[in-house]
Amino acid sequence: MTTDAGSASVVRRAAVVVNPSKVQVAALRSAVAAAEATAGWAPSGWFETSPTDDGRSAVLAALASHSALIVVAGGDGTLRTAAESLAGTGIPIGLVPSGTGNLFARELGLPLNLRAAVDLAFAGSDRMVDLATAVLERPDGEREEHAFLVMAGIGLDAEMAAKTNQQLKARIGWLAYSDPIARSILGNKQFDLTYALDDGPEVETRAHTVIVGNSGSLTAGMLLLPNAVVDDGMLDAVIMRPGRGAGWTDIGYRLAFNRVLHRTGFGRFVGRFSRETRAIRYAQARTMKVRFAEPQGIQLDGDPHGDVIAATLTVRHHALAVRVRH
Numbered sequence: 671m672t673t674d675a676g677s678a679s680v681v682r683r684a685a686v687v688v689n690p691s692k693v694q695v696a697a698l699r700s701a702v703a704a705a706e707a708t709a710g711w712a713p714s715g716w717f718e719t720s721p722t723d724d725g726r727s728a729v730l731a732a733l734a735s736h737s738a739l740i741v742v743a744g745g746d747g748t749l750r751t752a753a754e755s756l757a758g759t760g761i762p763i764g765l766v767p768s769g770t771g772n773l774f775a776r777e778l779g780l781p782l783n784l785r786a787a788v789d790l791a792f793a794g795s796d797r798m799v800d801l802a803t804a805v806l807e808r809p810d811g812e813r814e815e816h817a818f819l820v821m822a823g824i825g826l827d828a829e830m831a832a833k834t835n836q837q838l839k840a841r842i843g844w845l846a847y848s849d850p851i852a853r854s855i856l857g858n859k860q861f862d863l864t865y866a867l868d869d870g871p872e873v874e875t876r877a878h879t880v881i882v883g884n885s886g887s888l889t890a891g892m893l894l895l896p897n898a899v900v901d902d903g904m905l906d907a908v909i910m911r912p913g914r915g916a917g918w919t920d921i922g923y924r925l926a927f928n929r930v931l932h933r934t935g936f937g938r939f940v941g942r943f944s945r946e947t948r949a950i951r952y953a954q955a956r957t958m959k960v961r962f963a964e965p966q967g968i969q970l971d972g973d974p975h976g977d978v979i980a981a982t983l984t985v986r987h988h989a990l991a992v993r994v995r996h
């Protein structure tokens with residue numbers, strides 16, 4: 671029996687929330703059995719998601735099992751659902767990334783390999799990260815609230831998620847995003863919007879793409895939000911409006927430049943160079959309100975979430991504990 675240092679003897683156990691359509695369950699079970707034995711924990715409780723539920727029932731049942739750790743084995747959608755329910759509880763999420771995007775795992779540098787991810791879930795340290803919330807206003811006035819961990823996107827980015835060929839995505843995963851980005855960039859569909867940052871005034875503008883991020887998004891190798899940090903209590907936005915002439919060239923250079931700075935260890939200088947131009951504009955706030963002249967498709971962490979006429983995006987500072995490398 672494992673004892674917590676100095677206190678009464680307590681056997682700890684984990685709960686595993688698994689999307690069986692995304693994970694090789696037998697391999698997961700054997701990796702979890704090995705990791706819990708090494709940690710001296712009791713056998714984990716198992717909770718499967720279902721095709722008709724977004725994972726909420728499984729997560730709530732796992733939460734009710736009073737476990738010390740909730741292992742989430744699924745894609746970004748299952749993770750978002752788990753994050754919504756676990757925010758503020760202090761119970762850490764051990765992530766076993768099993769989708770094709772796995773945006774959040776990539777952001778945090780978590781292992782994508784099943785065995786390594788399970789080991790880290792049981793043996794890693796807890797890191798407090800921010801959780802972003804989007805209140806979506808539908809064209810008929812209905813409102814829905816959803817969490818996201820990496821980014822919300824309207825325009826190019828939403829088109830990117832919608833257009834990404836699902837079969838291609840299943841085969842080559844992350845790389846499949848670059849082709850839709852290229853195709854979206856060639857189109858020049860723009861939309862009118864107003865936005866307000868915290869208590870600031872409403873600003874009218876026209877954009878091709880708006881991306882609001884909780885963490886810096888290295889999408890298809892482009893560092894879209896160079897200043898976004900997952901635990902700073904802030905949202906970061908980029909508004910792209912290429913216009914005529916050199917707009918996209920400017921954006922392309924800027925994104926490439928962000929990436930070079932990031933890769934060469936000069937990431938801290940990115941902010942200094944990412945000042946506004948006409949074509950690309952960065953912003954930072956705790957709350958961002960956006961309203962569109964016409965309904966626009968929105969995506970959260972790479973998954974399309976229908977059309978919205980407005981959205982309010984906020985961040986809950988340090989709401990979520992995630993197992994990371996020491």
Ligand SMILES: Nc1ncnc2c1ncn2[C@@H]1O[C@H](COP(=O)(O)OP(=O)(O)OP(=O)(O)O)[C@@H](O)[C@H]1O
Nearest residue numbers: 689691719720721744745746747748769770771772
């Ligand atoms: N038991 C199940 N059997 C079949 N499908 C399931 C089951 N549980 C969940 N699903 C489906 O899995 C999908 C959610 O997958 P998840 O969010 O884990 O990955 P994802 O975000 O789609 O991953 P990615 O987009 O990165 O591939 C939903 O469409 C849901 O209906």
